[in-house]
Amino acid sequence: MSVRPIVSPSTRADPEVISACPVSARVSVVLPLPLAPTIAVHRPVAMRQVAPRRMVVRPRRTWRSSASTACCMAALHFSERRTGARSTDMKHSKHHEQRKTREKWLVELTGIPTASGREGRVARWIRGWAGRRSNVRLETDRFGNLHLALDGARSRRPVVLVAHMDHPAFVLRASVGSRRWEAEFRGGVASSYFRGSPIRVHRGGWSFDGSDRVSPGAGAKGRVLGPPEDGVGVVELHDDASAQKAAPGDVATWDVGAARITRGRLVAPAVDNLAGVAAAIAALDAIRRGRAGSRPDLRLLLTRCEEVGFVGAIAACKASLVPRGARVIVLENSKCLPDAPVGDGPIVRVGDRTSTFDPGMTYALAQVASGLEDEDGQSWQRKLMTGGSCEATAFSVFGYRTGCVCLPLLNYHNMDEQRGCIAAESVSVADFHGMVRLLAEAAARIDEAGDSALRSRLNEIYKSRRNLLT
Template sequence: MKKKLKKPILHILSDLAKIPNTSFYEKEISDYIFKNLKDFVDKIYYDEFGNLIAHKKGTKNNVPSFAFVSHMDHPGFEVVGNDNDKLELKTLGGVSKYAGQKNNKLLIINSDNERIPITVSYKPKITNKIQDAREKEGWLANDVIFSNINHDQNIINHQVIFDLEDFFIDEKNNLIHMRSADDLAGCSSILQALKNISDQNIDGDVFGIFTRAEEVGLLGAIALAESGVIPIETNIISVETSSIIPGVNLGGGVIIRTGDRISTFDDSAEKYLINAANKLVNNNEFKYQRKLMGAGGCEASAFKAFGYKVTGLAYPLGNWHNRGDKKVEEEYISIFDLNTGLSLIEEVAKLSGMEFPSFTEKMKSNFINSSEIKRLKNKW
């Protein structure tokens, strides 16, 4: 059932959903974000790697600042060979094993942004135990698959996306279904939050960062972190989707992410999320969850590797990377979760410039001199 898009963030997300966004082919996404954000921030620019950086300047110097980070790409394929109408498709990112199944429907995006339907003709046989194990976990293990095409264009170096619906809303269950919720949900949240706080005086700097090629190894985030363009004292907050795991509920609110598959994050950065969330919990329209989301990695780990203090937010994600029930399907997230994430990003931004004790600092001050600990010095 179709649902009218009542909130601005849903308009943004539905617009982004219409844009193909395989890794390395993010330009149209970044153009949309740039166009819709340039009048609401003090500065917006591309770094040398094509990452998009928006900057709302704070009113004070040397105070806590935040960078909210999401990625613009989604897994898919790229045409790397075209021989007598036989196409060789390179896998970009982790995709469902059913994406390589014979007759699976795909779409080539040509130079005129037209969508050309193709179907998978075959994939090479699995030849080793590593590939076999990956397929048993539900992932396509092949680096390339093949398709046939009857078309008069010499199609090469074009992106290929899944032939799925771009965007629709399940009104009964309050869910958004889309081809690439990961991570256009994060992009839409950061874009809308920066627009919403644009006319507010905030003490510390706030950045919105939209990275490239995350799905093929966090490449854009690694390049940006290594460059040092973002000041090292900035608190990095990844805004992602993450596969639903035990202990996480779809519709239970945005997740404060304590870590990912690669690393655990920093309580010195997470304290701002916790303080902001606790300010919002009295609102009946706000809930949050807290969990180490270990199914995949995210940009926070890329920045952590280069010395930044990091934390994360995540939206519980169904059909992660389009891995549906024995077929390729749209991903889905909760509208409630999306709205709580937007509220939390805005609330955290308002805390820029403010200092809070970390959890470890609280533990020291609350317990080290307690009378109960002093009892331990007594004899048995």
């Protein structure tokens, strides 16, 4: 029987050509040197009659069968590699999309005007986010704090992520001239940064029930006339029309430009602590996407009035709105230090200016972070951040097992210490993504990484070495 080649003898073997060969055809490979393997396809051999109504196929034997098998196996391996590559590409694409979505949330939240007692716009954003996800529950307590949890995830010892929704800003009190308003500054900024600094006044949008309207646009421009005295200063708007539209309760924020991501950094008006809020919802979303039966009980507590003394957090503690068995992880953006720079990863915060936090929680968070570093090299830091105090101190004082994770922050509270002026705050986007992953992993693995594991290890050491004490 004649042979009909589908590939000329001078053509090099192509695995894609091999995979395209009909299954019914016999494939053999001729290996002339120095050419690469060539392919010849044979028609099925003739069948001869052995007995009436009984046919048997006797394939022609050839010395090239082993080479044919090798070539087919190579084609199969190539096909599997292509399939695996497509699967990997799909995973990378999905991962990339999730990162971009989280960055979108990050930019949107850190650009929202907010102040202590005037967190309504942030609350609106959170309600909208939760309302678009059927398995996310949101409740507002009597103090205005927001509580988020997933359907079906209930335990006595949940992991609770805490982040505050306010940022240092002015709140208008009363008109004191054609363009001037008396304003209360709520937050901590050094007095040398106020005089002449630009502001924007944002009308409405502060109520938690949505009864007031949010004004469109970026806000009316103005400036601060001098440092506040006893927390109260005077701001001046640039035109009469804007001054007449302003009202008591409106918020005036520093005019430092819109939130944006540039060169791997988030640059925004209110990174502290709306980047923490963004990380909290991103971690909850990561858990939400997991299998329903295996989701850990991760909850969020988004608090009010942190910048004036942890007021929302204290209220939640005193009213026992967080289960007593909860493991609390406070999220913050802390002033970067020479040994805790921006870009070196999220920080497992040992303590703040006021206190140190629960050693077991700190150990567990450090163990999870170390595991992620071993898996894929994700960087992290473990530091005592003394640039300020945070809500972890309040939860610790009221008896909760509390740890803290923070991002190193440039221009803390909008104070650019190098230039001596008000400026946008900034964090590393890579640090932000690292924080999200650390929080999601901690929610799932905090029990196995906790201090009980450390206690077991110490007991083993004691058991094996106690004879040295005799």
